[in-house]
Amino acid sequence: MINNILPDKNGFFGNYGGQFIEEDLKNELNKIEKSFLEIIQDESFLQELDYLMKNFVGRPSPIYFAKNLSEKYGNKIYFKREDLNHTGAHKINHCLGQALLAKKMGKTKVIGETGAGQHGLALATASALLGLECDIYMGEVDIEKAKTNVDKMRLLGANIKPVSFGTKSLKEAVDAALGAYKKEFKNAIYAIGSIVGPHPFPMMVEFFQSRIGIEANSQMKEQYGSLPDYVVACVGGGSNAIGIFNGFLNEQNVQLVGVEPLGKGEKIGQNAASIAFGKDGIIHGFKCKVLQNEKGEIQDAYSVACGLDYPGIGPKHCYLNENKLAKYEIIGDLEAIDAFYELSKTEGIIPALESSHAIAYALKLSKTIKDKKILVNLSGRGDKDINFIMENYPKK
Numbered sequence: 001m002i003n004n005i006l007p008d009k010n011g012f013f014g015n016y017g018g019q020f021i022e023e024d025l026k027n028e029l030n031k032i033e034k035s036f037l038e039i040i041q042d043e044s045f046l047q048e049l050d051y052l053m054k055n056f057v058g059r060p061s062p063i064y065f066a067k068n069l070s071e072k073y074g075n076k077i078y079f080k081r082e083d084l085n086h087t088g089a090h091k092i093n094h095c096l097g098q099a100l101l102a103k104k105m106g107k108t109k110v111i112g113e114t115g116a117g118q119h120g121l122a123l124a125t126a127s128a129l130l131g132l133e134c135d136i137y138m139g140e141v142d143i144e145k146a147k148t149n150v151d152k153m154r155l156l157g158a159n160i161k162p163v164s165f166g167t168k169s170l171k172e173a174v175d176a177a178l179g180a181y182k183k184e185f186k187n188a189i190y191a192i193g194s195i196v197g198p199h200p201f202p203m204m205v206e207f208f209q210s211r212i213g214i215e216a217n218s219q220m221k222e223q224y225g226s227l228p229d230y231v232v233a234c235v236g237g238g239s240n241a242i243g244i245f246n247g248f249l250n251e252q253n254v255q256l257v258g259v260e261p262l263g264k265g266e267k268i269g270q271n272a273a274s275i276a277f278g279k280d281g282i283i284h285g286f287k288c289k290v291l292q293n294e295k296g297e298i299q300d301a302y303s304v305a306c307g308l309d310y311p312g313i314g315p316k317h318c319y320l321n322e323n324k325l326a327k328y329e330i331i332g333d334l335e336a337i338d339a340f341y342e343l344s345k346t347e348g349i350i351p352a353l354e355s356s357h358a359i360a361y362a363l364k365l366s367k368t369i370k371d372k373k374i375l376v377n378l379s380g381r382g383d384k385d386i387n388f389i390m391e392n393y394p395k396k
């Protein structure tokens, strides 16, 4: 790995992470960890991954200096353009990595879950490319909401598995996918959608996403003469943020900022800001800051950006927060929507609503500083959000 912060042998980053799962699954995940650690030393695997990242995904993604926005806000604002990747976001980075690992391990199927359909779409894409069967668990409510992504996943050959219990959305889809995986792990691998879940998933996803930060560090130096003063990324589970942070964790003078969704407010149930409002707890096989009520029951998360509404957060972010290696801030729905409009109109880039949280924070920060360099991770494009915004938040 490229930074020095690795999990211990039990998969913990300080107090967070681990493997809170049954014994037989633990054995299987330990096998996956072993294969992963071998494979990332294997030249042929790395070459194949590099080839696909370059020619299938379109990496390295450029860093764009947002001249109009910079002039308007009095600082130099840059965007790492993950929105230009094939399938429109950073998720393809870890899906391709995990699918390639599955293939090398001799598995024939990948199992995943999806909320708004972005992770499912990226996983279905990687599976089609590599000839793997792909089961995507998805809540019935989400299937209705994300119809276009469901159609795309079916076109790509994935099996959509509707989940009809509980709130019929992401949290239950994860439960259902994990349940299926427990029965099918001989032939299948679970491909998680962020740096969450039991060890080694957070570490593996971080490895595949860290290419964002490695690219960004040298791009800033080579193209723009120096490193940024700030690196800003939105945080759902935390994969795009950890990806870009990786390129700068060893740099003394770069302030890393993760932006959590404040949603409609500070009450549990109104937001998805796990660092800000969560307490230590266990969700989906790992320990992290998680949104819960007084009784310790996990509560549903909310954000206008579906890709951010997870009640937990990657263990590495909990660790970075506790050790003050990164700062975590909050941005609400309406601020993010303003930023969505602002970037579209000012720079000709329609950002994903998730990424709009990071942009909103960068613009807010800009009002308090001057002549600094702010690098924002533009985790995805906004095509998927346009209909929703026009129907629910049309510009007055």
Ligand SMILES: *Cc1c(COP(=O)(O)O)cnc(C)c1O
Pocket (backbone or CB within 6 Å): 089, 090, 091, 118, 119, 193, 194, 195, 234, 235, 236, 237, 238, 239, 240, 241, 307, 308, 352, 354, 355, 379, 380, 381
């Ligand atoms: C899924 C998604 C996110 C949130 O996931 P992280 O693991 O926190 O990165 C952010 N942006 C976009 C565009 C997404 O699709």
